[in-house]
Amino acid sequence: MLLTLPERLIFALVLIGCIGWFAQRTVLLVRLIRMGADDPDITPGLWRTRLADMLLDVFLQRKVLRKPYVGSFHLLIVWGFFVFAVNTVNHFTGAFLPGFHLFGDTFAARGYAAIADLFALLIITGVVGMAVRRHVLRPPILTRPSVESAIVFTCIGGAMVAYLFAGSTKAALGILRHSEYHFACTFFARYLESIPASLLRPLAHVAWWSDALMHLALIGLLVIPTKHLHLVAGPINLLFRRPRPRGAMTRLNLEDESAEQFGVAKIEQFTWKQNLDLYACIECGRCLEYCPTALSDKPLRPKELIVDLKDHLIAHGPARVNGKGETPTLPGGVVATDVIWACTTCAACVEHCPMGIEHVDKLTDMRRHLVLMEAAFPETAETAFRQMETAGNPWGFPPGDRAAWAQDLDVATFAEKRRAEVLYWVGCNGSYDDRGKRIARAMVKILQAAGVDFAILGTEERCHCESARRLGNELLYQTAAQEIMETLKQYEFSRILVTCPHCLNTFINEYSAFDAHYRVVHHTEFIAELLDGGRLRVNASPSGRATVYHDSCYLGRYHDTYDAPRRVLATAGQRVIDPPHARERGLCCGAGGGRMWLEETLGVPINALRARELAETGAHQTAAACPFCITMLTDGMKSAHREDIAVLDIAEIIADALTSAGAHGPDGSE
Amino acid sequence: MKIVVLVKRVPDTASVFKVASDGRSVELDGLKFVMSPYDEHAVEEAIRLKEKMGAEVIVLSAGPPECKEVIRSALAMGADAGAHLLLPGDTGYASRGVAEALAVAAKTLEPDLILAGKQAVDDDAAQVPERVAELLDLPHASIVTRLECTATAVTVDCEVEGGQFTAELPLPALVTAQKGLNTPRYPTLPNIMKAKKKEIRELTLDKLGLSGDRLAAGMTVTAMALPRQQRLGKILDGDTAQRVKELVRALREDEKVL
Numbered sequence: 032m033l034l035t036l037p038e039r040l041i042f043a044l045v046l047i048g049c050i051g052w053f054a055q056r057t058v059l060l061v062r063l064i065r066m067g068a069d070d071p072d073i074t075p076g077l078w079r080t081r082l083a084d085m086l087l088d089v090f091l092q093r094k095v096l097r098k099p100y101v102g103s104f105h106l107l108i109v110w111g112f113f114v115f116a117v118n119t120v121n122h123f124t125g126a127f128l129p130g131f132h133l134f135g136d137t138f139a140a141r142g143y144a145a146i147a148d149l150f151a152l153l154i155i156t157g158v159v160g161m162a163v164r165r166h167v168l169r170p171p172i173l174t175r176p177s178v179e180s181a182i183v184f185t186c187i188g189g190a191m192v193a194y195l196f197a198g199s200t201k202a203a204l205g206i207l208r209h210s211e212y213h214f215a216c217t218f219f220a221r222y223l224e225s226i227p228a229s230l231l232r233p234l235a236h237v238a239w240w241s242d243a244l245m246h247l248a249l250i251g252l253l254v255i256p257t258k259h260l261h262l263v264a265g266p267i268n269l270l271f272r273r274p275r276p277r278g279a280m281t282r283l284n285l286e287d288e289s290a291e292q293f294g295v296a297k298i299e300q301f302t303w304k305q306n307l308d309l310y311a312c313i314e315c316g317r318c319l320e321y322c323p324t325a326l327s328d329k330p331l332r333p334k335e336l337i338v339d340l341k342d343h344l345i346a347h348g349p350a351r352v353n354g355k356g357e358t359p360t361l362p363g364g365v366v367a368t369d370v371i372w373a374c375t376t377c378a379a380c381v382e383h384c385p386m387g388i389e390h391v392d393k394l395t396d397m398r399r400h401l402v403l404m405e406a407a408f409p410e411t412a413e414t415a416f417r418q419m420e421t422a423g424n425p426w427g428f429p430p431g432d433r434a435a436w437a438q439d440l441d442v443a444t445f446a447e448k449r450r451a452e453v454l455y456w457v458g459c460n461g462s463y464d465d466r467g468k469r470i471a472r473a474m475v476k477i478l479q480a481a482g483v484d485f486a487i488l489g490t491e492e493r494c495h496c497e498s499a500r501r502l503g504n505e506l507l508y509q510t511a512a513q514e515i516m517e518t519l520k521q522y523e524f525s526r527i528l529v530t531c532p533h534c535l536n537t538f539i540n541e542y543s544a545f546d547a548h549y550r551v552v553h554h555t556e557f558i559a560e561l562l563d564g565g566r567l568r569v570n571a572s573p574s575g576r577a578t579v580y581h582d583s584c585y586l587g588r589y590h591d592t593y594d595a596p597r598r599v600l601a602t603a604g605q606r607v608i609d610p611p612h613a614r615e616r617g618l619c620c621g622a623g624g625g626r627m628w629l630e631e632t633l634g635v636p637i638n639a640l641r642a643r644e645l646a647e648t649g650a651h652q653t654a655a656a657c658p659f660c661i662t663m664l665t666d667g668m669k670s671a672h673r674e675d676i677a678v679l680d681i682a683e684i685i686a687d688a689l690t691s692a693g694a695h696g697p698d699g700s701e
Numbered sequence: 702m703k704i705v706v707l708v709k710r711v712p713d714t715a716s717v718f719k720v721a722s723d724g725r726s727v728e729l730d731g732l733k734f735v736m737s738p739y740d741e742h743a744v745e746e747a748i749r750l751k752e753k754m755g756a757e758v759i760v761l762s763a764g765p766p767e768c769k770e771v772i773r774s775a776l777a778m779g780a781d782a783g784a785h786l787l788l789p790g791d792t793g794y795a796s797r798g799v800a801e802a803l804a805v806a807a808k809t810l811e812p813d814l815i816l817a818g819k820q821a822v823d824d825d826a827a828q829v830p831e832r833v834a835e836l837l838d839l840p841h842a843s844i845v846t847r848l849e850c851t852a853t854a855v856t857v858d859c860e861v862e863g864g865q866f867t868a869e870l871p872l873p874a875l876v877t878a879q880k881g882l883n884t885p886r887y888p889t890l891p892n893i894m895k896a897k898k899k900e901i902r903e904l905t906l907d908k909l910g911l912s913g914d915r916l917a918a919g920m921t922v923t924a925m926a927l928p929r930q931q932r933l934g935k936i937l938d939g940d941t942a943q944r945v946k947e948l949v950r951a952l953r954e955d956e957k958v959l
Contacts, residue, residue: 431717
């Protein structure tokens with residue numbers, strides 16, 4: 032036995048003190064989370080899937096490994112953490128029960144000795160690798176090479192060094208159990224052999240204490256809390272992941288007469304899950320990497336938002352849970368309104384966060400407060416709101432002109448036909464925008480060529496106000512939703528066809544919260560289906576124009592549709608190029624989240640940034656599959672002086688490539 | 702202090718209008734109705750006065766039962782109560798008749814100040830508020846872009862062609878609002894919910910001791926037609942010199958403006 036009786040007594044007191052303090056801090060951290068509102072999106076059940084998903088994310092580091100360099104280092108530390116949990120128990124218990132080992136004196140205990148030594152080295156490798164990256168290489172997403180992270184690295188690395196130090200002094204003294212398996216400890220012990228025993232023994236005590244205190248410090252870092260808390264909060268956060276689709280915003284109950292608050296003005300008005308998100312943040316900065324606002328020098332940087340909210344929760348939450356005061360207002364105070372209005376809801380941050388943090392809904396919840404409670408929003412949003420409300424489209428065009436684009440096209444309306452296989456939802460852009468009308472006409476050409484039985488709603492169609500919802504105007508959105516669902520009820524159709532990913536998200540992900548379920552298909556998927564089924568024939572031009580494809584956020588990250596558009600383009604003989612930011616890493620055009628209707632006055636224009644990136648691929652033309660993207664990128668190409676690169680919808684490219692043989696019947700006959 | 706605001710339910714001007722089969726009225730089916738935009742400025746000003754100096758704001762509208770929706774919008778902005786004067790018939794009366802009815806209705810509300818939009822955007826007659834003021838023998842000011850109010854008088858800036866003048870009117874008085882007066886607020890959700898519970902008094906011609914026959918028509922619409930709409934936009938071809946030449950020719954010979 033190494034420790035003397037007074038040492039054991041002191042350690043017992045230290046341990047009791049620490050446990051008391053840890054418990055007190057933990058209770059506070061839990062109370063701060065419980066202060067949050069109920070989360071209607073966390074439905075009971077699904078626990079097996081949740082647990083399995085969480086374990087896979089933790090042990091296989093699925094998202095973390097999207098960055099192989101830092102991901103591998105992190106993987107070493109995570110696995111090492113589980114390995115060393117056993118060692119910590121052994122170490123602490125051993126102070127009082129000499130020779131204690133969780134695995135007893137078994138083969139497992141001997142094997143563990145080797146594994147622990149191995150992981151001590153691997154963890155040190157991991158920590159050095161990560162520390163070098165964060166503090167020396169400093170990639171731009173690591174905007175905070177903070178003292179906090181330096182302390183965390185020091186404690187983890189230090190704990191491992193202390194472990195090796197303690198083990199090797201014991202080995203040198205000949206009192207290390209299973210010493211033949213502790214290959215690292217015995218290796219270092221050789222360098223200690225020259226030290227006289229009279230000095231080695233006190234050194235072993237120092238080593239034991241440093242090992243013990245480092246472990247306590249690591250636990251302390253969790254509950255202070257530092258960002259190290261992610262180690263516990265992260266897996267819990269992943270376990271409580273909201274099961275709803277990413278694109279489904281929480282439905283507000285607007286009929287609730289007793290409700291005094293809509294949206295979020297104060298930290299405790301977030302749900303407990305939204306606040307748990309804050310604990311889970313490790314400040315890795317992956318949310319910044321593909322974020323259009325961070326990349327275009329706007330004040331919104333998702334990582335900073337989360338860290339600011341976390342600091343705010345820790346600073347002001349305790350007074351509130353102890354009934355000693357109110358928390359300050361978030362929108363316009365703790366979080367600047369410029370930050371709140373900047374978000375395009377592109378979900379790049381959510382997609383890439385390894386800890387399952389949802390950044391976007393925090394911003395849209397604060398927008399809800401600003402719009403519904405204070406009517407405080409940018410002036411141009413008000414114009415769009417009023418026009419969506421009265422004219423049923425964001426520009427205020429006459430509702431009666433909605434079907435004017437199709438006047439000469441022999442397109443039936445449901446009012447005339449009552450039933451059709453496909454309901455082609457044209458959308459506001461396709462109905463009114465000069466550019467959008469060309470896409471709608473191309474879509475009709477394709478539908479007619481393939482002999483699809485379809486009809487449109489014509490003047491019965493109206494804006495679904497998705498962008499208003501994302502700007503916080505839930506009332507306008509729900510009013511429109513009721514009206515649209517009533518209209519759709521009257522007619523028979525088996526699918527809704529949309530040419531806009533925002534329409535797609537609305538019908539497929541959001542209307543289910545209103546108990547309206549539709550089969551919805553985006554035109555890129557529909558065209559792929561027609562091509563696959565032989566209902567549509569296109570000339571694959573052998574020249575193979577180089578076409579760069581721009582992923583729309585609401586088709587890609589919100590709907591996981593990456594391949595259909597690329598396949599369709601390839602079928603039409605296009606040589607499809609991916610820009611550096613493609614697929615899950617796609618960069619937003621800048622128009623999502625209602626930003627379409629707001630002025631972009633801060634930083635550099637997002638659309639110009641994206642257009643430049645697309646142009647630099649050397650492509651002859653850009654293909655997209657969203658009217659917002661097409662509008663933004665067309666303007667972006669203009670401002671980048673690259674008007675030579677046409678921005679086309681996939682429907683237009685396909686309509687142009689239709690074989691001159693013309694219309695095919697539904698069975699492929701002409 | 703009691704402020705009465707006259708508001709009118711009008712079709713949204715973005716609508717596509719058709720002449721009804723009678724050839725002298727507007728086809729109302731399928732039109733979206735809103736509060737006349739100038740009336741929104743009047744409502745906003747009333748609510749601002751209420752917030753500044755304390756007042757009761759009552760919104761008064763005459764027309765079919767659907768007018769209540771417009772009154773509700775004003776209540777959602779922050780007005781205290783509404784009064785709806787039910788007028789039989791779809792198209793209602795011409796300005797003179799409506800003014801006669803509104804004057805009687807407004808009088809029963811005993812206002813210190815009456816506010817209204819400078820004109821309604823449907824018939825653009827710009828007559829009703831001033832007629833009401835004259836019938837009630839009140840001083841009135843039109844097309845106002847600034848308003849200040851004390852317990853006894855109201856000072857206003859009135860827009861006139863190429864300038865403005867400032868006038869002081871003793872209360873009670875009537876003032877009509879022009880665009881620059883203020884920016885109407887977007888109603889908040891709690892206020893929209895509160896508005897549902899606010900009282901809207903039901904007034905009828907009978908209750909006011911008026912009979913529909915006695916209201917003067919003032920004028921009769923005999924025919925209505927849509928403005929001629931022709932898109933004559935033309936893009937000229939050729940080099941700059943040719944195009945300029947063609948432009949000058951077209952302006953001189955086709956359009957006869959040079």
